[in-house]
Amino acid sequence: MSIKIKNVMYKEYVKILEFKENHFLDLKAIEIKPAKLTQTISALANADGGEVYLGIAEKTILENGKQEKQPFWEGFKKQEDANDFIRTIDDLFHTEQRCSYEFLLFSSKNLILHIEIPKTNTLIYASDQEVYLRRNAENKRQNEQGIRRILYDKGIDSFENQTLYNIEIEEITNSNIILNFLTENNVESEPLQWLRKQKLIRKDLPTVCGILLFSDIPQAIIPKNCGIKIYRYKTRNTEGFIESLAFDPITIEGDIYGQIKVAVEKTKDIVESIPRLDDCGLEKINYPTETLHEIITNAVSHRDYSLADDIHIRVFDNRIEVESPGTLPGHITVKNILEERCSRNGNLVRIINKFPSPPNKDIGEGLNTAFRAMKILGLKPPIMDQKSNSFIVYIRHEALASSEEIILDYLDKHEKIIVGTIKNICHFKSDYDYKKTIKGLVTRGLISHLPNAKGKNSAYHKVKTLS
Template sequence: MMHIIIKKLNSTEYEELLYSEESHFSDLKSADINPGKLSKTISAFANTSGGEIYVGIEESVSENGKIREWKGFVDLEAANPIFQVLQQLSPLNNNFIAEFLSSDKSLGYVLHLTILKTTDVVSATDGKAYVRRNAQSLPLYDEGALERLRYDKGIKSFEDELLNIDASEITNSSAIIEFLLEIVPTGEPEEWLSKQRVLLEGRPTVAGVLLFSDNPQSILAKRSAVKVLRYQTRQEAERDFLAFDPITIEGNLYNLIYDAVDKVKEIIEGIEKIGPSGLEKITYPEEALHEILTNAVLHRDYNVVSDVQVRIFDNRVEIESPGRLPGHVTVENIAKTQFARNPKIVRLINKFRNPPNKDVGEGVNTAFEAMGKLRLKKPIIEERDSSVVVTLKHESLASPEQIVMDYLKTSEEITNFIARDLTGIKSENSMKQVFYKLRDRGQLEQSPKVPGKKPAWRKPAAKENS
């Protein structure tokens, strides 16, 4: 057996493991589990977002609920059958990390496996591929579901699918003629498109239509536009809060990206929030909006029948891109790794003058840096069942205490409502705790109560001019 590290848990770590919840990213198994059955969980984690398995934790149900017990392997060799299965699960290869856990509080060793997301589809020993959904490992029974997984992982790209439409849709469009006149003046549309492999057997591919058709949305309906929605709320998206009917941005990918960024920027600049000088216009760095929207359009899964959505709230912008993260990309490593689900689209749009993806592969990092320059929090990236959502929040990197004190440099007092708006804190009670902390430091005091006026806080009289 390979050399494996043995890690000794302290009392706190031991208790945390025993009472940890099984989830989309974590599973607990008995040391008596059949290795073949365990391979289903391994397959599910490898095919989805990766995860951790603890082998050697028993669970039973009593009148008082679930009971967990540490019942590890008697020695390291007892886990050999599991390692044999791990070696058999091609193409898992070395996409896992293993260590043994021990504790003075219990006998035996718990095997801790960290399964990494793989580029290829990993099947269990029963020949089926599994995916992780919440705390379950679910089998993919038919070829359609397996095909969906291939698209999810980026093994297969919908950009190469041939479409049953006339070649003139992209050989005689304004988009291709303008592009060639600017970039390849001596190029002939049909010859150039064929060389780029977006015109095959006299038929356009999905990539060809998205890039060079004058109206891709008429051919690839409900999967090639950007929908912009404005909700006048900080809460969840509900139709009652829509400020106006959703706006649909259309056009070839080059125009689509620039037009969508312009429209989103225009709507955001019409939003005001409370600031130290009264109502101020909200500003997000245009680079962040541009890069996140560019990524959402270029790296989305075009096999998913859904448009990119931009949801603009009073305190945040959510950009939802159809399809899960491709290949080995995860939420944790997205800023450090590269994987193009649609390599032809990414390569060819970079040939346009002033391409939207100027620094290929650097989009997420550019967005992070742009938010940081304005002292705003980094974008939040969330992977859902069939999409990726990036949220840009208008929340300062400064502490809530600092934000309150900065506001009081130009205002006599501050209410709980104003402070929550400034800091992004949702709970009224949590905001009170910030006020109490500042009061205890002698930096704040409650303003005298005035009938009909909301309670407020101010700087103590002796510190008003400090």
């Protein structure tokens, strides 16, 4: 199959030469050996995917008395000269997931080979049969432990299937959770027989998945790896701090089916305690429970249980953050997460669906349901962000701690508030938003303009009500 040639305009030509190598991008000269290049291909495919521009070399120049490295365009004279690179790279991939190629042509200069590497759901070895992983702008060769981590991240292997030594199987064969589960589902098998059939007991040892689902207190067995913490920060800052905590963090433990239910209820209660101002005054807000339920369920079901960290739910004045340990599994990225499917904990997801009123009854539709619920209420969609070792969903609720409430809270502590202060603490996007907010408060008789304050010194005070 022929590879297309893309004509590059001067602006893009300059942009490419100004690229800096990073976690997703590498620049290589054509002098590199094809086998050596596969280390970069392996590293990017085993991480988050990325791009390679083959044909960008560096030369050392003297500038202001100092030696500086300067990139320059030095590609292939003809397409066939890149065949060895393409053939060697293609030999690394054994599924439909493969690299894509295009040649870049600028003016009369030679051809640059632009290679796009996907985030794969398989382990990609370089030509030297070693496994590499991209971290920042480096390709790092992985040892056995590193390879195991990649297998977990990609969902090829799962920590949920690991057996736990020194733990008696009675921990899950004689728990209240398993006995109630079998009764409610009219299962006639004995617990031991049923758990073995579901691969939750192997070689007379309970698996991580079995403990998470059917131990009365999994946190006593896998400490710091399977709890949920909820925080309430009375701030809009990008990060919470101790001084802004409304109360000590809430810790939720127990089996994960029960954790989901409790976490959703606690979070909903906290969110609804944040008042919003409407024409009738301050009231509790109506928030999409489906969004909280689906995003928390997704965090519990798909987190990486091999990492010693809890799920963190942070309720701020203008958003909720749900952070789960581990990167997105397999080929899943922030861009394709609503369309593609890949489960890190397949057995856990399958079995929790057998519980009464399963939290994941519409398997594969959780985040889509969360997005739809936000849209129905006219709220902005959640934002998803992949960190180096965790995945965060931001559920924005700017209206919960409204500009009106911020102004009234300020006037509870001060005699007046001037225009500059209002704009500073409310972060209005436009003067229209500012004027609309002030007009609404004045119309409702909650604040009033100080008559002698004009222009930049305009100020308002709170209208005193009869008690």
